[in-house]
Amino acid sequence: MDALSWFWLGMSAFILLMLWVVQRSAACTDGSLLFGVTLPAGELSSPAVKAVQKGYDKQCGIRLAAGAVCCLPIELLGAYPSVQVAYLFAWVAALLFFVVIRPYALANRRLAACKQECGWITAPSDEPYKNDVYWKHGLYYCNPQDPSFTVPGRMHNGMAFNLGNPKAKATFIVLMAVAALILVGVLTPLPMLDFSSPRFSLQKDALTIDCPLFGTSVPLAQMQSVSLTDAVPDDSYHTNGGATSNWARGTFRVHGEKVVFFIYTRHPPYIAVKMKDDTYLFYNETNAVRTRSDYTALQRAVRGAGQGT
CATH class of the missing domain: 2.30.29 (PH-domain like)
Known part of the structure; x- marks a missing residue:
């Protein structure tokens, strides 16, 4: 393989490794919080919770393996960089959704249902962002009564916009639009080079x-x-x-x-x-x-x- 092939292989391996790290981080408890669901401290090691964790691990493994297989066309498309780069961005976006976000959201839903079925009760917090009711899939915080612009995220790192705050929601939309415009600006000129001749x-x-x-x-x-x-x-x-x-x-x-x-x-x-x-x-x-x-x-x-x- 030439240097460019090794570069794409190394980049793909690095991305997969980072996603695996994020998966592992998302499966760790944070106090009484697991998969964005607040649980009684004594139930974190219960068989029902372990079953949800086991299901999450299985889903992550299958999806990460599928993602690794789907990275192979990146190298095969080397003769057409515009298609290669577009495929890379699409691959990364798909990985983020299907390998990180989707398994986490499913685990959040299953654990929330388990908490309800088992009748586990947790005391509401004086800090609004610590209450499960305001979190969608354990990922998106939406509380119109909370004036906060951002709050601590539930995946152990980063911050989350309060989508119930009009200014925060508008900022989130603008940032997504700017990212999309940058992506289009990067990808648009490349086909002109691949599919035209001097x-x-x-x-x-x-x-x-x-x-x-x-x-x-x-x-x-x-x-x-x-x-x-x-x-x-x-x-x-x-x-x-x-x-x-x-x-x-x-x-x-x-x-x-x-x-x-x-x-x-x-x-x-x-x-x-x-x-x-x-x-x-x-x-x-x-x-x-x-x-x-x-x-x-x-x-x-x-x-x-x-x-x-």
């Missing part, structure tokens, strides 16, 4: 390469030489560009020097243009015949402009 064109005095986000135009007068090569530098990192195992587009740095790539990495040859400032531009098509045709046209244009060869 277009080579020659004007009277310039070479233009049209490409979403990273297009460029280079005056023929700046070109020192044009050649055809079967290899391109691979010890590079991008500064204003993007790359996959199939293509590279935009501005990169190779051994500290600026290089512009518009290439399909598995389809040599490549047109190599050396500039008078010692920077390079590499370009090719998926079809070698078209690449050679573009090379001939560019070489002729450079010679016609009285530049190098």
Whole structure:
């Protein structure tokens, strides 16, 4: 596997590990609180409560294993980063719901029903957020009589918005909307790179390469030489560009020097243009015949402009 494959594998493993930690944390008691339900202290180790915990553990194990299997397409989609990244976000969102939130909510419902069936009674608290009645699934706090903006969460960490407070509810909605807009802003440009091809064109005095986000135009007068090569530098990192195992587009740095790539990495040859400032531009098509045709046209244009060869 290449470095990018190991990166995706490591990221997937890290996400699964973090979710497992959250699952374990959610199953721990916090005083008399378990799965968002307040229980009498003497009943925390009762057979009925243990049965709910056992069911939760089983559900978590099955769902986490299914989530691990569902991460496999992330690596298989490496040729299409836009689809890969979209799948990653969808996978993480699905994991959060089906692996963390759903099992917790089910355990909360079962434990609340168990508490009612067994007739366990707990004294109401003077602090509203400590009363079960105001919590939906043990996750969402909604109490219009409580002026609090946020309250301590019931999963042992973080805070929860009081969705009964109009300002807190509005803030929660705005934050979700901003997160959605950022996600759309990140994902929208990627398909333009995956499913479009750079277009080579020659004007009277310039070479233009049209490409979403990273297009460029280079005056023929700046070109020192044009050649055809079967290899391109691979010890590079991008500064204003993007790359996959199939293509590279935009501005990169190779051994500290600026290089512009518009290439399909598995389809040599490549047109190599050396500039008078010692920077390079590499370009090719998926079809070698078209690449050679573009090379001939560019070489002729450079010679016609009285530049190098």
